[in-house]
Amino acid sequence: MVHRQGNRPLLTWPLIILSLLSLVSATRVSPFDFRVRPELHSDRSPEPQGPQSYAASESAWPSFREAPVFRNGRRCAFVNRTGNDTCDPNSVHIAMTLDVEYLRGSIAAIFSILKHTACPENVIFHFFAANRDEELRFLVCSIFPFLRFKVYHFDEALVNSRISPSVRPALDHPLNYARSYMSDILEPCIQRVIYLDSDLIVVDDIVKLWGTKLGPHAIGAPEYCHTNMTKYFTDAFWANRTLSRIFDGKKPCYFNTGVMVMDMTKWRIANYRAEIEHWMGVQSRTRIYELGSLPPFLLVFGGLVEPIDHRWNQHGLGGDNLEGKCRSLHPGPVSLLHWSGKGKPWIRIDQKKTCPVDSLWVPYDLLLSPLSYQ
C-alpha cells in the first residue's frame, strides 16, 4: 500500500518500512538503536575476526540506556575544551580496553567513574579496541553523549605471536596486552595514565587516584606482599638462575595489573614495553609462568612498584581463575571493586547465579533489559 508522496521516489516508503522492520527484528529495540543504527549500517566494519568475537549478526549488540550528563563541580581545574584538551595538563587520562565480551563491564566502569568524580568533564577516556572500533565508538557515544574519549585501534598481530596459552583462555586475549603498548599508542604529550580493567567499578573520586605520587617508579598499584611469589612462576623459572636473578636484591610483591597508575614518560625512557616482550619471548621457549599478561609485569616491575592504598583495588571478587566461587569483600575502606578472577557480575546475573557482592555492581549496569521493552 504505497502512495506517491509529492515528488519523492516511489521506493522511499517501502524502503523505510523495510529497514524499520529489519531493525525491529534484528535488535532489541531501544530509542538509542534508532539513533545509532543508520550510522552502523553505513559504516559496517569487516567481519569480526577470531573466535572471541561475537558472530557477524548485528543482533549481538546489546542495548544500553543513555547515562545522565555529569558536570564539573566548582573546584575543578580548568580545562580548555575548545583547544587541544588531550594535552591539557589538567586532564585526567583513563585507559581501558573495549570489546564486545566485556562491553557491559566497561560501560558500568565508565558510569561508575563519572558518577563519583567531582570533575567528570576533566576525565578523558582512551579505549583500545581490536575489532569493530567504529561501532564501539558510536555505541559509547550514544550511551555517554557528553563523554570525552578516543578509540584507538589495537593491532592484535602485535602480540598474537608472543602469547603462550595460559590456565584460562580469557587471559590470553590479545587485548589484555594492550596495557603494555599504551606508551606507543597514546599521544606523546600524555605523561600519566590510569589503566583500568573492564570488570571493576570505582566508587570514589578517581581524581584522588590520579594524584598519587609515584616517587622514582614508573607504575603505582596496590601491592600484596603477603602472597608467596613462588607460585606465580614455574619450577623451571626458579631453577634457572639466569632467569630468577631478576628478583635478586628486590622485594617483589604481587600486584594486580588491572589497576595501575602509569608514568608514561618514565615508561618510554626505560622502554618497558621491550622488557615485557622479552619475558614473553622467554615464556614462549620455556614455560616460566601459568597466568596470562600478569607475570611479565611481575618480572619487570616486581619490587619497583609504588604502593597505593589497598582501597583502590578490592580484587578477586570474581573468585578464583578456575571455578569462580563467590568471594566476600576484604575488610577496610573501598574505593574500587574489582571482579578479577573467573566470575563476572554481568554473566552471573544473566545466569541467575549471582554472588552477594554482585549487588554492588548492579546499580552501574546500564544494559537495557530486553524485558523492559516488551
Ligand SMILES: *[C@@H]1O[C@H](CO)[C@@H](O)[C@H](O)[C@H]1NC(C)=O
Ligand atoms: C582555548 O583554546 C582556544 C584554542 O586553542 C583559544 O583560542 C582560547 O583562547 C582558549 N580559551 C581560554 C579561555 O583559554
Ligand SMILES: *[C@@H]1O[C@H](CO)[C@@H](O)[C@H](O)[C@H]1NC(C)=O
Ligand atoms: C595536540 O597537541 C599535541 C602536541 O602538542 C599533538 O601531538 C597532538 O597531535 C595534538 N592533537 C590534536 C588532536 O591536535
Ligand SMILES: *[C@@H]1O[C@H](CO)[C@@H](O)[C@H](O)[C@H]1NC(C)=O
Ligand atoms: C613459598 O612457597 C614455597 C613453595 O610453595 C615454599 O618453599 C617457600 O618457603 C614459601 N616462601 C615463604 C616466604 O613462605
Ligand SMILES: *[C@@H]1O[C@H](CO)[C@@H](O)[C@H](O)[C@H]1NC(C)=O
Ligand atoms: C636459563 O634461561 C636462559 C635464558 O632463557 C637460557 O638461555 C638457558 O639455556 C637456561 N638454562 C637452563 C639450564 O635451562
